[in-house]
Amino acid sequence: MSQQTSILILDDEPIVSKRLRPSLEKKGYEVETFTSSVDALARVRERKFNIVVTDLKMEGVDGMQFLTEVKSLYPDTEVIVITGFATMATAKESFSKGVFDFLAKPFKLGEITEVIAKAEEKINNS
């Protein structure tokens, strides 16, 4: 039996994880959600996730610092950025740090699950 793909979701707005988690778990993913970037950072230092979905604008450790740390610890973890305050500059900075995709909010559940499926496919093919 193949191992479950693990996903960490970090967004300081609880509604984001509340929407995403049940749908992703239903698809068979192992999901952990965080609203605090400090807590999420502590968790990724404990274990590796296959896919990380992170917001950018957050108190404490911001999303850019968080994804930099994730890619530094686990270069093959695929990171997907979700942001309500999108700019070309933040998109370019994110891609320069190796993120898999960049999604501006609002987005529909179908859009992010499609991106997650593509990230999973990339992981499985590597």
Add this chain to the structure above:
Amino acid sequence: MKILVALDAKDYSKKIVKDVARLAENTLADIIFLGVQEKATEPEKTLVNALLKHQNDVYSYFSPDDLPYAELPSDQWQERAQGDWSISSKGMKEFTLRIRTGSVAKQAVTVAEEIDCDLIILGCSGKFGCEWSGEMNVPLRIAEDAPCSVLVIKQVRSTNQIVSILDQTVITQESLEMINQLVTLHDAGLKIVGVQEKKAAKNDEIEQRMVGLLKYYNDREVGAWVKLVDSDIVKEYVTDSSREAIVALWMGGKQSLIKKLFSQSMVDKLLETTESALLILR
């Protein structure tokens, strides 16, 4: 984010393409350009050329290294169904041209529902109210029936303020996020306006909601102000604001106070008088 843009060959459509490109550049959105023509067996050349020109203008806005869209396959329109054609490219993000036959307003709403988009954008003529060529009240009818937020751009101008008129019913997360993207795009300040009814029990509730929203924006370092306006002067307030700022109207469900205050004719009048853009939020 997925954005549907209703376009034709007229000036009011040409004028909004740069704003669409700016939003596409910021959000890296999937874009669908929709053109609507009268019943025919194939896409009309004029409309095809107009959509291709608009698409080229968006692509040209990006520096080649930053373009998230792939080139469209040349002249390979696929007939999806009778009176429904599309041509699409899948780069990092998807860009689609779509042509359908029938009524513009009806087709825009149908496609928005089908593709589950997050925003519909369209322009409109400023000469005689806010109209589209050959069809009455297109922006208003789309705004009324769309399953998502609708941005009607009357005049393309830089704005430093977005005025959001707060509804007393549910404010969706999607609508807050849409406001955030526009604030970011225009580097604008945000004024949140609550509407208070005389002697209404819900006034405390609306104040609390405004405080909550102010905290939401302060936490995200967005310059936001709140203001309470009496319901009997809100129409004048909105009309005045719409001359300079982008006005965002939260128009929720059947219980929506804003929907009650802003009848169809009032929204139509706003679309007529605005010298900027009107965002109908859902």
